[in-house]
Amino acid sequence: xxxxxxxxxxxxxxxxxxxxxxxxxxxxxxxxxxxxxxxxxxxxxxxxxxxxxxxxxxxxxxxxxxxxxxxxxxxxxxxxxxxxxxxxxxxxxxxxxxxxxxxxxxxxxxxxxxxxxxxxxxxxxxxxxxxxxxxxxxxxxxxxxxxxxxxxxxxxxxxxxxxxxxxxxxxxxxxxxxxxxxxxxxxxxxxxxxxxxxxxxxxxxxxxxxxxxxxxxxxxxxxxxxxxxxxxxxxxxxxxxxxxxxxxxxxxxxx
Amino acid sequence: xxxxxxxxxxxxxxxxxxxxxxxxxxxxxxxxxxxxxxxxxxxxxxxxxxxxxxxxxxxxxxxxxxxxxxxxxxxxxxxxxxxxxxxxxxxxxxxxxxxxxxxxxxxxxxxxxxxxxxxxxxxxxxxxxxxxxxxxxxxxxxxxxxxxxxxxxxxxxxxxxxxxxxxxxxxxxxxxxxxxxxxxxxxxxxxxxxxxxxxxxxxxxxxxxxxxxxxxxxxxxxxxxxxxx
Numbered sequence: 001x002x003x004x005x006x007x008x009x010x011x012x013x014x015x016x017x018x019x020x021x022x023x024x025x026x027x028x029x030x031x032x033x034x035x036x037x038x039x040x041x042x043x044x045x046x047x048x049x050x051x052x053x054x055x056x057x058x059x060x061x062x063x064x065x066x067x068x069x070x071x072x073x074x075x076x077x078x079x080x081x082x083x084x085x086x087x088x089x090x091x092x093x094x095x096x097x098x099x100x101x102x103x104x105x106x107x108x109x110x111x112x113x114x115x116x117x118x119x120x121x122x123x124x125x126x127x128x129x130x131x132x133x134x135x136x137x138x139x140x141x142x143x144x145x146x147x148x149x150x151x152x153x154x155x156x157x158x159x160x161x162x163x164x165x166x167x168x169x170x171x172x173x174x175x176x177x178x179x180x181x182x183x184x185x186x187x188x189x190x191x192x193x194x195x196x197x198x199x200x201x202x203x204x205x206x207x208x209x210x211x212x213x214x215x216x217x218x219x220x221x222x223x224x225x226x227x228x229x230x231x232x233x234x235x236x237x238x239x240x241x242x243x244x245x246x247x248x249x250x251x252x253x254x255x
Numbered sequence: 256x257x258x259x260x261x262x263x264x265x266x267x268x269x270x271x272x273x274x275x276x277x278x279x280x281x282x283x284x285x286x287x288x289x290x291x292x293x294x295x296x297x298x299x300x301x302x303x304x305x306x307x308x309x310x311x312x313x314x315x316x317x318x319x320x321x322x323x324x325x326x327x328x329x330x331x332x333x334x335x336x337x338x339x340x341x342x343x344x345x346x347x348x349x350x351x352x353x354x355x356x357x358x359x360x361x362x363x364x365x366x367x368x369x370x371x372x373x374x375x376x377x378x379x380x381x382x383x384x385x386x387x388x389x390x391x392x393x394x395x396x397x398x399x400x401x402x403x404x405x406x407x408x409x410x411x412x413x414x415x416x417x418x419x420x421x422x423x424x425x426x427x428x429x430x431x432x433x434x435x436x437x438x439x440x441x442x443x444x445x446x447x448x449x450x451x452x453x454x455x456x457x458x459x460x461x462x463x464x465x466x467x468x469x470x471x472x473x474x475x476x477x478x479x480x481x482x483x484x
Contacts, residue, residue, distance in 0.1 A: 040349075064349055072342050 001124055004106035007050030009137035009173040010037055011166045012108040012119040013147060018159045018191030019110035019117035021048040022166035024137070024173065025184045036200075038188045042067035043195040044077050044112050046188040050137040051105035051124070059103060062090060080111035080118040084128045092126035102126070106136045112190045135169060142172035159189050163207045171211075180208060277329050277377045278303055281459025283411035284314055284325035285449055286383040287425060287442045288391030292470040293383040294439070295323045296446035298454070298481065300462040301330060310462040310483070317474050318344055322357045322384035323467050324364075327411035328398070329377035336376050340364060357384035361394040361402060368400030375399050379410040384469050391469070409449065413457035417449045439468065447479050454482045 010023035025034035038048045039056075041063045049056035066086050070078040087107070094100035102124040109120040121136065122128045132151060135143035146169040154162065166187070171180055178184075185204045190196040199207065281302040286295045297314035300307060315325035316337055324340060326333040343363060347355045355363070361382045368376060380396040395408035407425045409417035424445055427433040443466055450464040461484065466477045 061349075064346075068342050068345055072338055 003051040003104035004124065004136055005138060007106070007137045008035075008037070009135060009140045009143060009170060010048040010050050010108055011133070011135040011140075011143055011147070011169050012048065012110050012121075012131065013133035013154055013162055013166055013169075014110070014117040014119050015157045015159075015162055015191075016155050017117060018162060018189060018194070019112060019119055020159060020162040020166055020190075021046060021108060021110045021188040022163060022170050023048045023186050024170055024180075025186060027184070034184055036186070038186045038198050038200075040188075040196050040198055041083075041109075042071075042077065044190060045080060045083065046110050046190055046196045046198060048108045048110070048188070049105050050108075052103075053105075055103040056105040056107065059087060059091070059105065059107065063087060077113055079113045079115065080109060080120065081115075081130070083111070084109055084120040084122060087122055088126050088128045091122070091124070095124075095126055108134060108136060110188065110190055110196075112192065112194075117191055135173070137173070139173040139175075143169040146172050159191060159194075160207070160210060163187055163189065164210045167207060167211050180211065182208065276374075278331070279377075279412075280308070280328070280330040280333075281412050281457075282314055282327050283409065283413050283417065283450065283453050283457070283460045284327045284379070284381055285407075285409040285417060285421075285446055286325060286381045286393040286395075287407045287421070287437070287446065288383065288393045288405075289437045289439060289442055291385070291389055291391065292439050292442070292468060293323075293385065293391035293393060294442045294446055295325050295381070295383045295467045295469070296450060296464055297325050297327070298450060298460050298462065298464050299478075300460065302459045305458070307462075313465045315465060315467055316341075317467070318360060319354045319384075320473055321469055321471075322355075322360050322382060323469055323474060324360075325381045325383065325410075327379045332376040332378045336367070336378055336380075339367060343367070356387050357382065357392055357394075358386060358404075360384075361404075364394075365396065365400040365402045368396060368398065372399050379414075381408055381410055385471065389471060412459045413453040416453055416456060420449055420452065421445075439470070443468065443477075450479075450481055 008024045008026040012021045021038055023037035025037055027034045038046060039060050040046050047060060063083060066083055067078045091103045095102045104124055107122045111118050119131045119134060120128055121131050121134045133147040133154060135147060150165060167180060182201055182204050187199040187204055187207050188196060282298050282300055284297040295315050299311050299313050301309045301312040314327055315323055317323050344355055375398045377398055382394040384392060386392045393405050393408055394402050395405055396402045407421045409421060422428045425437060446466055447464060454461040461481045464479050464481055468475045
């Protein structure tokens with residue numbers, strides 16, 4: 001669970017017809033490429049991860065082979081709920097066996113099947129939740145607050161509006177000196193009549209441009225992030241207020 | 256052999272009956288590679304003996320944006336092999352992040368066929384598409400995976416009728432003067448003519464021929480009717 005909380009933030013939300021994932025990619029240093037967060041599992045399912053990347057890869061491969069196997073046998077797409085249940089079953093085993101450790105990764109699954117769009121969250125505890133919208137990762141509480149506030153608007157959004165909501169929520173999770181850019185953002189969209197498309201690097205700029213228009217009407221960030229005491233308009237020059245913890249001093253474990 | 260001799264051959268000695276794992280479902284496939292295109296033609300009749308199962312069962316499937324797999328032989332093995340190939344292409348895309356090239360698919364199919372060397376897929380495959388340079392390519396196989404890149408190949412029930420025709424018209428074999436390089440329209444017309452001739456003489460070929468033209472813009476599909484008798 002700690003691993004998930006220390007991974008960088010990722011958000012999933014859905015409307016009546018589409019499901020969307022946005023993720024903040026973290027780079028350990030300037031020398032290293034930003035860690036990929038969003039992976040395509042099958043044409044109708046994508047995932048976004050937070051936590052131990054290696055565990056996520058292993059689960060991702062498992063999910064891919066489950067989807068493929070189902071399509072091979074039954075010539076239809078695996079319903080999202082069944083895939084998530086299979087992941088839950090697989091990740092439960094190491095929580096109850098001697099000598100094994102749980103999978104240290106939280107996954108947001110976005111998928112579209114006959115029942116419509118879905119967002120599921122899985123945890124290292126092997127629990128999984130069907131969500132209307134969800135944010136996981138470090139500093140994701142402010143994103144969750146944003147999602148809760150705007151929950152009623154999502155159902156009728158177009159995919160672009162959903163992504164814009166997602167990116168706005170994602171921005172809430174950033175420390176004040178960082179901004180969303182094509183380098184640290186990725187987006188994935190899946191829905192009715194549209195197989196999963198993942199946007200990385202330059203392709204994300206179309207969505208970031210949508211965000212630019214709303215920059216002036218950006219919401220005041222949630223109280224937690226104001227603890228450090230914002231000084232005037234200058235980003236970056238935020239003096240630590242003694243006695244209060246600064247959230248961005250946490251050492252990220254991975255991701 | 257005279258008629259009486261043939262009869263005696265069939266009934267002499269005890270005969271052990273076993274389950275026959277293969278069936279022959281007939282039909283023909285044909286592929287031609289051009290300068291920047293490839294054409295695949297397959298008839299759509301599925302038959303067994305003197306029975307027709309269906310008149311509308313294409314024998315070629317598009318694997319990727321620029322590769323088509325055509326198969327002829329035993330339909331059960333055809334179907335399974337096709338599904339296996341599609342799964343492996345899916346895994347390739349997940350592992351490598353890109354679609355496999357035609358030559359990669361061709362090599363992979365050869366391996367998959369040889370894996371079953373001692374209980375083969377009874378399928379005659381042809382893989383056609385564009386190679387990495389955008390030129391047309393055709394790969395033909397035997398049932399256990401021996402494969403070769405060629406300019407044209409016919410396979411299936413009437414391949415002995417069609418292959419010489421292609422040798423003459425496309426390969427200009429043993430002719431004093433070669434003709435002009437193959438254009439797309441001529442290749443398509445030639446494929447249709449081949450199938451019309453095959454339908455004349457081979458009982459398992461007929462109904463409809465499906466022509467798939469692969470070029471840089473993708474795969475275009477056309478259908479032409481054939482004799483239905």
